[in-house]
Amino acid sequence: MQGDHDAFAELVRGAIGRLDTAARLVLRDPELARDAVQEGLIRAWRDMRKLRDPDSFDSWVHRLTINACIDQLRRRKRRPIEIEITALHTPSTPDTSGRLADRDLVDGIMRRLDEHGRAIVVLHYYLGMPLNEVGRSLGIPTGTVKSRLHRALVEMRSGIQEVEPVEYSAALGRNLA
Amino acid sequence: MNVDERIERDLPRILTEIGGVASADYADSVLSQTSHIRQRPTWVFPERWLPAPVAEVRFPGSPVLSRRLIGVLTIVLLAVALVAAAIYVGSHNRLPRPFGPARNGSITYAVAGDIYVGDPVSGTSVAIVGSPDAYDFGSFFSPDGTRIAFFRRIDRDTDGKTNIVVVRPDGSGEIVITMTPLDGPPWVAQWTPDGSSIAIITSERLDAKLELYNARKAAAPRSIDPGDGMTVGSLAFEPPDGQRILFRGQIGFKIGLYTMNMDGSDRQTLVESFATEHPKDNNLPLSNWQDPNGALPDIWSYDPAALAELRDSAWSPDGRRVVFDRYMTDGTLRLFTENADGSDLRPIGFTPGDSRDAHPVWSPDGTRIAFLRYRPAEGAWSYGVVRLADSAVISTGPTVPGGVAGISWSPDSEALLAIEHTGDQRMIVLDAAGGDPRYPSWKVEAPGWWEHFSVMNATDSGSWQRLAGP
Numbered sequence: 001m002q003g004d005h006d007a008f009a010e011l012v013r014g015a016i017g018r019l020d021t022a023a024r025l026v027l028r029d030p031e032l033a034r035d036a037v038q039e040g041l042i043r044a045w046r047d048m049r050k051l052r053d054p055d056s057f058d059s060w061v062h063r064l065t066i067n068a069c070i071d072q073l074r075r076r077k078r079r080p081i082e083i084e085i086t087a088l089h090t091p092s093t094p095d096t097s098g099r100l101a102d103r104d105l106v107d108g109i110m111r112r113l114d115e116h117g118r119a120i121v122v123l124h125y126y127l128g129m130p131l132n133e134v135g136r137s138l139g140i141p142t143g144t145v146k147s148r149l150h151r152a153l154v155e156m157r158s159g160i161q162e163v164e165p166v167e168y169s170a171a172l173g174r175n176l177a
Numbered sequence: 178m179n180v181d182e183r184i185e186r187d188l189p190r191i192l193t194e195i196g197g198v199a200s201a202d203y204a205d206s207v208l209s210q211t212s213h214i215r216q217r218p219t220w221v222f223p224e225r226w227l228p229a230p231v232a233e234v235r236f237p238g239s240p241v242l243s244r245r246l247i248g249v250l251t252i253v254l255l256a257v258a259l260v261a262a263a264i265y266v267g268s269h270n271r272l273p274r275p276f277g278p279a280r281n282g283s284i285t286y287a288v289a290g291d292i293y294v295g296d297p298v299s300g301t302s303v304a305i306v307g308s309p310d311a312y313d314f315g316s317f318f319s320p321d322g323t324r325i326a327f328f329r330r331i332d333r334d335t336d337g338k339t340n341i342v343v344v345r346p347d348g349s350g351e352i353v354i355t356m357t358p359l360d361g362p363p364w365v366a367q368w369t370p371d372g373s374s375i376a377i378i379t380s381e382r383l384d385a386k387l388e389l390y391n392a393r394k395a396a397a398p399r400s401i402d403p404g405d406g407m408t409v410g411s412l413a414f415e416p417p418d419g420q421r422i423l424f425r426g427q428i429g430f431k432i433g434l435y436t437m438n439m440d441g442s443d444r445q446t447l448v449e450s451f452a453t454e455h456p457k458d459n460n461l462p463l464s465n466w467q468d469p470n471g472a473l474p475d476i477w478s479y480d481p482a483a484l485a486e487l488r489d490s491a492w493s494p495d496g497r498r499v500v501f502d503r504y505m506t507d508g509t510l511r512l513f514t515e516n517a518d519g520s521d522l523r524p525i526g527f528t529p530g531d532s533r534d535a536h537p538v539w540s541p542d543g544t545r546i547a548f549l550r551y552r553p554a555e556g557a558w559s560y561g562v563v564r565l566a567d568s569a570v571i572s573t574g575p576t577v578p579g580g581v582a583g584i585s586w587s588p589d590s591e592a593l594l595a596i597e598h599t600g601d602q603r604m605i606v607l608d609a610a611g612g613d614p615r616y617p618s619w620k621v622e623a624p625g626w627w628e629h630f631s632v633m634n635a636t637d638s639g640s641w642q643r644l645a646g647p
Contacts, residue, residue, distance in 0.1 A: 005212055008208075008211065009208050012204050012208060013204050016203055016204045016207070020196075020197075020203060021192075021193060021196030021197060022196070024196045024197055025195060025196045030197070034203065037203075037207070038206070038210065041207050042207070042210060042211055042214065042289060043289060043290070043334075045211040045214060045216065046214060046215075046216055046217055046289050046290075047216075047217055047309075047333075048216055049216055049218065049219040050217070050309070063334055067334060074362075102187065103191055103194055103195055106188070106191045106195060107195050110195070121188075121192070125185070125188040125189055125192060126188075126189055126192040126193070128189075137334075139332065139337035139338075153184060153185075156184050156188075157184060
């Protein structure tokens, strides 16, 4: 038992950073994110012996954590008082490169998405999950995943194109041809 | 490289920057919890098995029974049957009434997909249901304490299709009562007072349905429609027989408090309908707000402050009065009681200052109402009990910064049961008179819908078992 737990601990330490970031992106609340990650990892520990392929641990625990996030959001909806959700990122140093504009744009769009929309963006772009796996993880058709992702990208694209091309390229550290 | 390609390339980095970095002691906290949790053994996961042939075993030869022996056995079996019937009848007469005080029994709760029953006095608990392929949650006792209903996800790891399951308190006699799984966990679920059915409100959306499921067998549900396109958003059965219900009804943006018969007929108004706030999310006009998939908007996507009103309405145990919450013009949320015909409106538990009182729960003995108080300046919840005889308010238990999943009374009206939204999600038993709280040694899960089992039910037959008195 202790040997198993030591091995699990090593996997957890390697994964928890990304899980926490993913949960924060979906829940937009560090404390709720922590609860969701804890819940996902506890489930993973309890059912670890169900996992046939150890190499699939990461994708499996990603799925458990994102679903724990969605559970958290469902619980929060039922409270009579909403806690105001603020922007997640608070840069501590002045950002003159324009990267702040990118973060503001994406952060604002993520705030407007519902929990499934945020989960789709996070699972695919942050955790690197293929779209069909994203659909299976969330229990929705792959077509729906694609259409919602497309809508989010359209918003991001229209927001970016409002910025001067020179500023954007400077933010990315490149020059336009 | 075009804009789309740049977006896709940079999104992972941007999301990382937005999301931030985990704290250093985070992993240690998780691992300290898992080190005390037992893993499920491999054999409980069917996908890890190789199916074994089942061999039919036949025992050669069987004894020949004489007619005399057959006769004796028949008489013995009949005698056993008569004794069993007498025991059953005797025990059946010792069930508690569906409303009013009762003796405290066990507490049911869920954690990590399993259903538990625990003794709040000794602190011991036992898992009564645990399915390796499905996730079980949201357990609640029938009013007579003889059965437990809970919910089971079809896919253990995905919050989606859900069945309703009924078992005895020892976990035996499992029945899945949904012929077709629910699309997801229901917004509200309650036993009818006679224990024959389980009523659910399918979702928090405007297209939600109020349905009755037979609690003893799988059958198609019966829908209850209040008419006029009204959506039912809460549910409380009227004492003493539950033939009428108290509910929050919504048509468009107007909500009101109503009663009606269980077949949807004879709808009466207790609180006249009033318009709710506009959608709060990004301040878009309603006409611009719609789900990207074209589905109806969630009720709770609107201003939750306004729509919290009337949600936690409940009957007094004698069925003569009701309690509900309403917003005042100063932005505070207050509790009110009135007669079942809408007369004699009275505020209760009022204290000056910026606070919001919600989740009123009437004690089984009818003398007090417990509630939760939120103070925005402090950012924390606290528990309160108002004594109806003199309107005195007692504070009990700790403040809970993380919020509470809900409260319910013990059947004997002496204690309150709550599950906190802290990281540990502790279950807490509070002294309704204000004494020291007690924490059973159980780690629990608090699905959001648990609070609805607890707070919208005058019988408090949520998760605390009711037993007949001595």
